[in-house]
Amino acid sequence: MNPDPHTFPSDAPEKIPPVPPGSTESTGAENDAQTVQDMRFMRRALALAQEAAEEDEVPVGAVIVRDGCILAAARNTRETSRCATHHAEILAIEEACRKLGGWRLPGCTLYVTLEPCPMCAGAAVNARIERVVFGARDPRAGACGSVLDICALPLNHRFETTGGVCAEECRSILTDYFRGKRKKPVHDTRDPVSTTDLPAEASPSAM
Numbered sequence: 001m002n003p004d005p006h007t008f009p010s011d012a013p014e015k016i017p018p019v020p021p022g023s024t025e026s027t028g029a030e031n032d033a034q035t036v037q038d039m040r041f042m043r044r045a046l047a048l049a050q051e052a053a054e055e056d057e058v059p060v061g062a063v064i065v066r067d068g069c070i071l072a073a074a075r076n077t078r079e080t081s082r083c084a085t086h087h088a089e090i091l092a093i094e095e096a097c098r099k100l101g102g103w104r105l106p107g108c109t110l111y112v113t114l115e116p117c118p119m120c121a122g123a124a125v126n127a128r129i130e131r132v133v134f135g136a137r138d139p140r141a142g143a144c145g146s147v148l149d150i151c152a153l154p155l156n157h158r159f160e161t162t163g164g165v166c167a168e169e170c171r172s173i174l175t176d177y178f179r180g181k182r183k184k185p186v187h188d189t190r191d192p193v194s195t196t197d198l199p200a201e202a203s204p205s206a207m
């Protein structure tokens, strides 16, 4: 019996929310230049997510790209830094602002392995990010179409969204990480709340 309506087996078809206007969902079938570029930068974000996992952080990585070059790269450091805002996207946005010398990031694309939460999607709006590309959907905290769609709100800036890029790898790195956590001894000093901030399919309660 599984009473939690948010959970579903990791091998079940993912419930994909309706794609909002201005957004696209990668089918994995496209082979145009942008898709190739998206996959290339998402793989870089995945490598950062892997580094996070090795430091016992929830594995999420992000890069910010402008004119085909990586401007900033970061991984989630919430546990290490003991800071609620140290999601990969926030750290990448901060680094990109430092590099460009201002709070606006025009012409920039944010690649992130997991659908941004409301805080990070809000930061992307505030930084005037042009496009957000994410891998796995986050049915419990995603703000790009899952729990809410920040681009459907009447805010002063909207970014283009593409979801589902390298989705399987992005989801696997999370499920592998939490599967490993479940096998560890119970004496884990990490904030237990952190293990609930996950895609439902990656949550310990879902496995």
Ligand SMILES: [Zn+2]
Pocket: 087, 089, 116, 117, 118, 119, 120, 121
């Ligand atoms: Zn976030």
